[in-house]
Amino acid sequence: MAFPDSVLHALAARPEHVAVEDGDLAVTGGELLRMIGTIARGLRSSGIGPGSGVAMELGVSAEAVAAYFAGYTVGCRVIGVHPGYSAPQRRHVLSRGVDAVLTGDRVAELLRGEAADPVVLARPDDVARVAYTSGSTGRPKGCMQTYKALSSHWSWDVENWCADTVELARCTGRYLLFGTLASAVVQDYLALCLLSGGTAVIPRLPAAGEGPLFPGVFERLRASATIMNVPRLYQMLDALRTAEYDMSSVAAIMVAGSPLPAHRLAEAVELLGPVVYSSYGLTETGGLTALTPTDIAQGVLGSVGRPLPSVEVDIRDGEIYVRTQYQMCGYFDEPELTAETLTADGFVRTRDLGKLEDGYLSLTGRARxxxxxxxxxxxxxxxxxxxxxxxxxxxxxxxxxxxxxxxxxxxxxxxxxxxxxxxxxxxxxxxxxxxxxxxxxxxxxxxxxxxxxxxxxxxxxxxxxxxxxxxxxxxxxxx
The missing domain is CATH 3.30.300.30 (ANL, C-terminal domain)
Known part of the structure; x- marks a missing residue:
């Protein structure tokens, strides 16, 4: 089923089930559908349609989830704006192909409009998502994925989930949704929750002086799964070393963003149990590999895991090249940079060095x-x-x-x-x-x-x- 129809179908299949829990607000699948449809109708009324660029300057909330899917429903080029951008980075992103900017106030205004059911206008070959890089090595680069690409994405394409993805999705009954929806990987793991009938649980961020969010949030909200970066995992492990927390609800923690050293992976399993996953991917490619608890139990610690079934890996002079059905089609308005990254045979140059042995991919360095x-x-x-x-x-x-x-x-x-x-x-x-x-x-x-x-x-x-x-x-x- 095409994107975003698959998500709308999943919400419609369980209209009374709570799809998003945002503090005291519980939004059912049926209510989220109406929110999506109402925002989409407001966008269409203001002249936004297939091929329009809509930038999302939003936090993490039920309304923001609805706004992102409304943009996809209308067939827009949805552009997430990272909250951590500097002023020049923000100006760079918002000055390129943006027809409308959705802020929290604008979304609230749209939700006060006439209620409507979502009508999907998305076209397969249009750009669905422009996921910008962090800009840590220069100005942010916009990685474009088409609606066709997202329809075959490892996490959005529910009809073709592999066994490991099915098992991971099963763990997302209460999926902790935090960080920023501008991150493609945050959206992609949210997909596992919504498509499998889970509940996306949005935590209340701690006020000044209340201490860190993790690991106490798992005990407080009985969350079953989430994705986090390596520095946050380290902070959580350090806290677990010094205090008792009830982590019994946790079934899966996916660690991504940078390689996880073997000694820290072993420590995570020691403190959390067999619930730790690790993955590797780029903004340009989406998720590429997964290291599962089964792999870790078998002693595989120094690898980023096995390539996902739809991922082709080619090692050329020590550098990792990959090809997937859901990779970017190019950088937005950057043809020269696109030509440097996408090869003539359709592979993405990762600029990571690595080796593929016994089916597992290991990183050995960065070419750049x-x-x-x-x-x-x-x-x-x-x-x-x-x-x-x-x-x-x-x-x-x-x-x-x-x-x-x-x-x-x-x-x-x-x-x-x-x-x-x-x-x-x-x-x-x-x-x-x-x-x-x-x-x-x-x-x-x-x-x-x-x-x-x-x-x-x-x-x-x-x-x-x-x-x-x-x-x-x-x-x-x-x-």
Whole structure:
């Protein structure tokens, strides 16, 4: 069934079931359908239709969920605006192919209009979604997916779910929906919940002084599943080490955004049980692999999992190229960049280095994260993995910066394990012994936590800013 018809059909099949729980507000499938239809009717009345660009400057709420699906129902090019964007990044996104902007106030106004049932106007070859990258390495890039692509997407195409996806969807009876709907991956995991008849539970964000949202939210809302980035998982695991929480409702936690080191994956399973999943994908491609609890129980810890059934993986000179039915068709208004990323045979160049062995994909570095030291290339990925594997290190991130002496120099940012201190000389020697002198960090900066970009990935641009502008009180640094 085509997108978004499949979602509307699932809501109509269970009209009395609560589809979205937003604080004290419980929205049934039938009510969400009417909200979608009413917003869609208002959009059409204002001249918005198939092919129009509609930007969503919305938080996470039942109304926002309805607004996104209303945009898809009308056949728009739906553009999510990350709340973490800087003013220049926001201007960049909103100045390109945007015919209307939906804010919370505008959505509330549309919902006061004449009620209507949704009428799907989407056309297969039109662009359905423009998912912008975080912009952590420059200005955000808009990755375009067509309605046809989303109709065959691993999570939206319910009729062709593989066995692992069916099992993961079964766990989303009370799916914790947080973060930002501007994220394609947040939308894609919401699909598993709505298409399988679950309830999307939106938590109330803690007020100042109330402490972190996680892990107490699982106990408070009896949530069964969610997706989170690696830094948030680390924070949650640290909290579970120091206090008791009832996590018995949890059936699945999908970890995405960046690779999860083997020792932290093992710790997550120790503290949470066999509920941890890990995945790998790009904004350009959508989800590509999945590492399941069964894989982990069999001792597979150093991999990002097996490619999903519809994903083709080709390793070319060590670099990962992929092809899927649901990948982007290009970057919005960026033909030259599109030509650099999409090959003539339809593969996406990931710029990740990796290997495929025994059906499992492992990442070994980033082709674009090259630091040119003394005119020779040094890859950040291997240095990060080696440092993260050291006994006292919890997280490791490496960047390059200009150097008068060497062209560029390696700089490491490390988060120590709780209760551990860093032996900078020993860490440098470990890098020297395994990777050679060129890979040894010129500086090591200790951080209490890593800055995170709007996408949920570690923000290397912010790390470069720390290097150039000084280190905050939470960090220490040597030369």
């Amino acid at each position: 994260e090259i630091i040119i030291v003394d005119a020779l290339p040094v890859y950040a990925g291997p240095i990060e993995r080696l440092l993260a594997a050291q006994e006292d290190v919890d997280q490791a991130y490496v960047i390059g910066a200009p150097s008068d002496q060497r062209g560029e120099a390696v700089h490491a940012f490390l988060v120590p394990r709780p209760g551990h201190s860093l032996d900078h000389a020993g860490l440098r020697q470990a890098v020297r012994a395994d990777l050679g002198e060129l890979s040894v960090p010129e500086t090591i900066t200790q951080l209490a936590e890593v800055p995170v970009a709007a996408s949920g990935k570690p923000d290397k641009a912010a790390l470069l800013g720390l290097l150039r502008g000084g280190v905050p009180e939470a960090a220490s640094r040597d030369h």
